[in-house]
Amino acid sequence: MERDNHQGEAQGVHISEPPSESSLPADTLVTSLSLLGNHMFPDAGEKQEEINSTADKEEPAELQQSDVALKEHSVAEPHSNQLKRLETEEAETSVDLNNVSTQSTDREKEDTAMDNDQSDSGEFVVTMLAKAKLEEQGIGVKGRSSPLLEAGTQESPAFMSHRDEDVTAESWRQHRKHVFVLSEAGKPIYSRYGSEEALSSTMGVMMALVSFVQSGDNIIRSVYSEEHTVVFLQKGPLVLVCVSSSRQSEEQLRGELLYVYYQIVSMLTQASISRIFEHKKNYDLRRLLAGSEKILDGLLNLVDSDPSFLLAAVHCLPLACSLRDSLSQILQKAITPNLVFSILIAKNQLLTIVQEKTVIEDTRLEPADVHLLLNLIGASSAFQAGEIWTPICLPLFNPDCYFYAYISYLDPPECTVCLLLLSTDKEAFYAVAECKRKIEEAMAAQNSLSLIAKAQSYSVSQVGVSDLRHFMYKPFDVPDNYRQLTQFTSPEMEAPYTSEEEKMRLLDLYRFMHSRIHSTSRPLKLIYHVAERETLLAWVTSKFELYTCFSPLVTKACAITAITKLLRWIKKEEDRLFIRYPPKYSTTPNPSKSSRGGKSDQQDTTDNGYLSLL
Amino acid sequence: MPEVSKMKKPDVKVVLLGDMNVGKTSLLHRYTERKFRDTISTVGGAFFLKQWGPYNISIWDTAGREQFHGLGSMYCRGAAAVILTYDVTNWQSLAELEERFLSLTDTANHDCIYAVVGNKADLIDPKAQMFQDSGGEPEDRTELEKDRTEPQVLSSCPTPPASPASPSGMILHKPVTHEDAVALYGRILRYKGLEEKSSLPAEKMCFETSAKTGYNVDTLFETLFDLVLPSILRKRNENQASPTVDLEECRGKRARTSCC
CATH class of the missing domain: 3.30.450.70 (Beta-Lactamase)
Structure with a gap:
C-alpha cells in the first residue's frame, strides 16, 4: 500500500x-x-x-x-x-x-x-x-x-x-x-x-x-x-x-x-x-x-x-481405436514425394497424425508446433472456402525453413473436419491436392465423416467417481515410444464450470498448481490444495502428470481413492483417449529434398514401421 | 489414378493479384457465393475450381500481404489470365500493382491476358452503389463499411511511380480515375512487350467493380473466362498429342525448383 x-x-x-x-x-x-x-x-x-x-x-x-x-516450508529468500x-x-x-x-x-x-x-x-x-x-x-x-x-x-x-x-x-x-x-x-x-x-x-x-x-x-x-x-x-x-x-x-x-x-x-x-x-x-x-x-x-x-499450452501437450479427440487406425491408414496411403506430415483435425482437436518415416526417425513433431498449426487454422476462417496453399515454418522442428501447408476442409459447408498436409516442396500443390482427393474418396467409401461427426469429448461422469469434477492427465509413456507426441486427456468442463468466468477460474487454479509443481526453486511432487469452492490435487510422477479437481467436501482419503480409480479408468480407455501407434509412411526415395535430409535406406511403403509396430 | 480426380484437372488458370485489403477474396466470394461478407486476410493462396461450360477453370486467390510476396510467381506460373486488382479509393493500391505485382506475372503464359480491376466502386460511383445483385442484399452494412475504411499505413508506402496522373506523395488516398487504370494497362502491355494494336483494348480490360453490391463482378469473370477459352482449346490439343503431358509437366516443375 x-x-x-x-x-x-x-x-x-x-x-x-x-x-x-x-x-x-x-x-x-x-x-x-x-x-x-x-x-x-x-x-x-x-x-x-x-x-x-x-x-x-x-x-x-x-x-x-x-x-x-x-514440500518444504523453509522460507527461501524470495527470488x-x-x-x-x-x-x-x-x-x-x-x-x-x-x-x-x-x-x-x-x-x-x-x-x-x-x-x-x-x-x-x-x-x-x-x-x-x-x-x-x-x-x-x-x-x-x-x-x-x-x-x-x-x-x-x-x-x-x-x-x-x-x-x-x-x-x-x-x-x-x-x-x-x-x-x-x-x-x-x-x-x-x-x-x-x-x-x-x-x-x-x-x-x-x-x-x-x-x-x-x-x-x-x-x-x-x-x-x-x-x-x-x-x-x-x-x-x-x-x-x-x-x-x-x-x-x-x-x-x-x-x-x-x-x-x-x-x-x-x-x-x-x-x-x-x-x-x-x-x-x-x-x-x-x-x-x-x-x-x-x-x-x-x-x-x-x-x-x-486452452490448457494444452500450459501442459505443452496435444489434446486429441477421443475416438474408437479402430476408427482412428482406419483414418491413419487412409492418410498413410495418400502420399506424394516430399510430403512429410499428414494431419487430420476435427473440432480443432487432433484426430490423427501420420509422419514421413525418415522425419520421425530424425525428430518428432513438437506439441508447440501442432498448437501453432491448430491456431493458424482456427484463426483463419478464410480457410473454409477453397484449398489453401501457404508457406509455414514449424519453429521447433526447424526455425529457419518453410514447409508448404495444404489446408482444406473435408466437410463443407460445416467445416469441422480439416485436412492438413505438409510438404517440403513449394511447387507440390497439385500433387498434394491429389492426395486430398484420394483421402476424400477413401473416407467416403468408409463413411468416415459421419463416424467422425459422432465423436466427441467425454464427460467426467463416465469415470464413475462421484466427487471428481474435472481432471487433466498427461502421460509420459504413451505409447511405449519416447518419440511420441506428448498428449494429454481431459473431460469437458461441466457444471459448475460452464460460464466463461468459472472456466477461467478453474484454469487459474490449475495454473497455480502447475506453477507450484514446476517451481524452479522448490519443485513439488504432490499438492493437496483446499480452495474456497473446490479441492484440487496435483501429482507428478515419472510416468504422468495429473491435475484433479474435486468438490470442496472431499476428504483426503476419498481423493486418493478417486485418483486410483481414475488412473485405472484411463488405463482401460487409453486406446480411445490417445493416439497410440502413429503410423509412418515413406514417400518415394527422394530423400535429398526432405528438409532433414538424407537417409537413403528407405523401405517400400508397404513394409514400413507401421506394420512392424502392429 | 481414379477417373474422378482426372476429370477435376483444371484446364486453365486465372490469378487474382493486388495489394492487401483491395477486396480480392470478396470479389471471388461475390462471384462464387453471390454474397458479400467480412473476410479475413488471406493466408498464402486459396485455390478454387470453377466449372465453365465443359471446362474447369482454376482460380487462385492470393494474399496481398507482403509476407507472402515470394509465392506470387509460383501462383502465377502458367496463368492464362491475371486480374490485377486495386481499390478505387486508394491510389497507392494502383501504384503497388505496378511496383510489386507486375513482375510476378513474368511466369505467366506468354499469351496471358491482363485485366485491371478497380474494386469498391460503390464508394465513388452512384451507379455501382445502386446496383442490385440477384444474390440479395449485403448483410450488416455498417460494420462492413467500417472495416473497409480502415486506415492504411501511410508510412510504409513508397512514393508512387512517375505517371501522367501521379500526385505528390501526400494524397495517396485520392480516388483512382478510370484514365489512371487505362494508362496502367498501357504500361503493362509495354512491360510485356506487347503491341497495343494487336492486344485486347484497354476499354475492354479495365473494369470498375463492387464486390459489395455485385456491380460488374459477373461481367468481369465471365468476360475473362470467355477470353481464355482459346487458351484452353490449345492446351487440350496439346494434351491429345500426349495424354500424359499434364502429369509429366507437374513432375518437371517439381524437379526444377526445390526449396526449403
Missing part, C-alpha cells in the same frame, strides 16, 4: 508541475519504473485490497493442508535466483504466494528499499524516457479524470475492435494480460490491445529498461509490483513483454511469450527475421505481419483458455 501511495504522489507532482520535472526524483530508474507502472496499472488502492484479501482467504486453508504435500538488482528491489512488493508469512516483513523492507532507490544515481537514458513518459501520462490522466470520456470508453468495447482501443483509458489498463512485441530499436510490432502507434512511447520505455539492464551486462527478466508481473523475453532482434495481473508464475508467462515468438517465426522464419534486422535495424516488421494480427490475437486467446 505504501508503495502505491508513493506512486500516486510521484505522479501527481509530476503532472501538476511539468516544467520542474527534471529536478524531481524522475532521475532514478525506480521512478521511471513506477512511471511505466502508472501508465500500465491504475492506482486503485481498493482493488488491491480485494486481491490481497482473497489471497488471504485461500492461503491459510492451503497451508493447513500442506502437511500432506511433499534469490533473479539476476538483476532492480528486480530484487522490486520483488519485495510482489505478492508471493510461497511466502505469506513473510509478507509483513517484506512490506517493511520495502520502505527501506524505496529509500535506497531514491538516493540512487540517475541514469541518463532512463531519465529522458521518463520525461517522455510524463508527457504521455499527462494525456492519460486527463482522459481518466474526465467523466465523459470514461463513460464513452465503457460503452465502446461492444462495437470497437480492441485494435482501436483508447490506450489512455482505464479500461485499457484493466486488461488481465497485455502482450507487447517490439524490435530492439524500440519499434512497436504488436500489442494485444490498442494500436501499436499509440503505444510507441510506452514501448520505448520498455526498450529503455531492457537496454539499461543490458548495458550492465545483465538481462532483465521480470519486474514485480503488487498487482502486476512484467515479464521480459528477448529473442534475437525481438523483445517480448507481458504485463499480467493474473497470478501466473513468471515461468508460465515467459512460456506464453515464447509461443507468441514462435507464432511470429512460423510466419516469417527466424532466419529472415534476423536477416531483416541485420540489414535494417529500425525496420518496421508490421509491414510483413500486416494481416496476421488476428492470428496472434487468436493465439493469446487460446493460451488463456
Whole structure:
C-alpha cells in the first residue's frame, strides 16, 4: 500500500508541475519504473485490497493442508535466483504466494528499499524516457479524470475492435494480460490491445529498461509490483513483454511469450527475421505481419483458455481405436514425394497424425508446433472456402525453413473436419491436392465423416467417481515410444464450470498448481490444495502428470481413492483417449529434398514401421 | 489414378493479384457465393475450381500481404489470365500493382491476358452503389463499411511511380480515375512487350467493380473466362498429342525448383 501511495504522489507532482520535472526524483530508474507502472496499472488502492484479501482467504486453508504435500516450508529468500538488482528491489512488493508469512516483513523492507532507490544515481537514458513518459501520462490522466470520456470508453468495447482501443483509458489498463512485441530499436510490432502507434512511447520505455539492464551486462527478466508481473523475453532482434495481473508464475508467462515468438517465426522464419534486422535495424516488421494480427490475437486467446499450452501437450479427440487406425491408414496411403506430415483435425482437436518415416526417425513433431498449426487454422476462417496453399515454418522442428501447408476442409459447408498436409516442396500443390482427393474418396467409401461427426469429448461422469469434477492427465509413456507426441486427456468442463468466468477460474487454479509443481526453486511432487469452492490435487510422477479437481467436501482419503480409480479408468480407455501407434509412411526415395535430409535406406511403403509396430 | 480426380484437372488458370485489403477474396466470394461478407486476410493462396461450360477453370486467390510476396510467381506460373486488382479509393493500391505485382506475372503464359480491376466502386460511383445483385442484399452494412475504411499505413508506402496522373506523395488516398487504370494497362502491355494494336483494348480490360453490391463482378469473370477459352482449346490439343503431358509437366516443375 505504501508503495502505491508513493506512486500516486510521484505522479501527481509530476503532472501538476511539468516544467520542474527534471529536478524531481524522475532521475532514478525506480521512478521511471513506477512511471511505466502508472501508465500500465491504475492506482486503485481498493482493488488491491480485494486481491490481497482473497489471497488471504485461500492461503491459510492451503497451508493447513500442506502437511500432506511433499514440500518444504523453509522460507527461501524470495527470488534469490533473479539476476538483476532492480528486480530484487522490486520483488519485495510482489505478492508471493510461497511466502505469506513473510509478507509483513517484506512490506517493511520495502520502505527501506524505496529509500535506497531514491538516493540512487540517475541514469541518463532512463531519465529522458521518463520525461517522455510524463508527457504521455499527462494525456492519460486527463482522459481518466474526465467523466465523459470514461463513460464513452465503457460503452465502446461492444462495437470497437480492441485494435482501436483508447490506450489512455482505464479500461485499457484493466486488461488481465497485455502482450507487447517490439524490435530492439524500440519499434512497436504488436500489442494485444490498442494500436501499436499509440503505444510507441510506452514501448520505448520498455526498450529503455531492457537496454539499461543490458548495458550492465545483465538481462532483465521480470519486474514485480503488487498487482502486476512484467515479464521480459528477448529473442534475437525481438523483445517480448507481458504485463499480467493474473497470478501466473513468471515461468508460465515467459512460456506464453515464447509461443507468441514462435507464432511470429512460423510466419516469417527466424532466419529472415534476423536477416531483416541485420540489414535494417529500425525496420518496421508490421509491414510483413500486416494481416496476421488476428492470428496472434487468436493465439493469446487460446493460451488463456486452452490448457494444452500450459501442459505443452496435444489434446486429441477421443475416438474408437479402430476408427482412428482406419483414418491413419487412409492418410498413410495418400502420399506424394516430399510430403512429410499428414494431419487430420476435427473440432480443432487432433484426430490423427501420420509422419514421413525418415522425419520421425530424425525428430518428432513438437506439441508447440501442432498448437501453432491448430491456431493458424482456427484463426483463419478464410480457410473454409477453397484449398489453401501457404508457406509455414514449424519453429521447433526447424526455425529457419518453410514447409508448404495444404489446408482444406473435408466437410463443407460445416467445416469441422480439416485436412492438413505438409510438404517440403513449394511447387507440390497439385500433387498434394491429389492426395486430398484420394483421402476424400477413401473416407467416403468408409463413411468416415459421419463416424467422425459422432465423436466427441467425454464427460467426467463416465469415470464413475462421484466427487471428481474435472481432471487433466498427461502421460509420459504413451505409447511405449519416447518419440511420441506428448498428449494429454481431459473431460469437458461441466457444471459448475460452464460460464466463461468459472472456466477461467478453474484454469487459474490449475495454473497455480502447475506453477507450484514446476517451481524452479522448490519443485513439488504432490499438492493437496483446499480452495474456497473446490479441492484440487496435483501429482507428478515419472510416468504422468495429473491435475484433479474435486468438490470442496472431499476428504483426503476419498481423493486418493478417486485418483486410483481414475488412473485405472484411463488405463482401460487409453486406446480411445490417445493416439497410440502413429503410423509412418515413406514417400518415394527422394530423400535429398526432405528438409532433414538424407537417409537413403528407405523401405517400400508397404513394409514400413507401421506394420512392424502392429 | 481414379477417373474422378482426372476429370477435376483444371484446364486453365486465372490469378487474382493486388495489394492487401483491395477486396480480392470478396470479389471471388461475390462471384462464387453471390454474397458479400467480412473476410479475413488471406493466408498464402486459396485455390478454387470453377466449372465453365465443359471446362474447369482454376482460380487462385492470393494474399496481398507482403509476407507472402515470394509465392506470387509460383501462383502465377502458367496463368492464362491475371486480374490485377486495386481499390478505387486508394491510389497507392494502383501504384503497388505496378511496383510489386507486375513482375510476378513474368511466369505467366506468354499469351496471358491482363485485366485491371478497380474494386469498391460503390464508394465513388452512384451507379455501382445502386446496383442490385440477384444474390440479395449485403448483410450488416455498417460494420462492413467500417472495416473497409480502415486506415492504411501511410508510412510504409513508397512514393508512387512517375505517371501522367501521379500526385505528390501526400494524397495517396485520392480516388483512382478510370484514365489512371487505362494508362496502367498501357504500361503493362509495354512491360510485356506487347503491341497495343494487336492486344485486347484497354476499354475492354479495365473494369470498375463492387464486390459489395455485385456491380460488374459477373461481367468481369465471365468476360475473362470467355477470353481464355482459346487458351484452353490449345492446351487440350496439346494434351491429345500426349495424354500424359499434364502429369509429366507437374513432375518437371517439381524437379526444377526445390526449396526449403
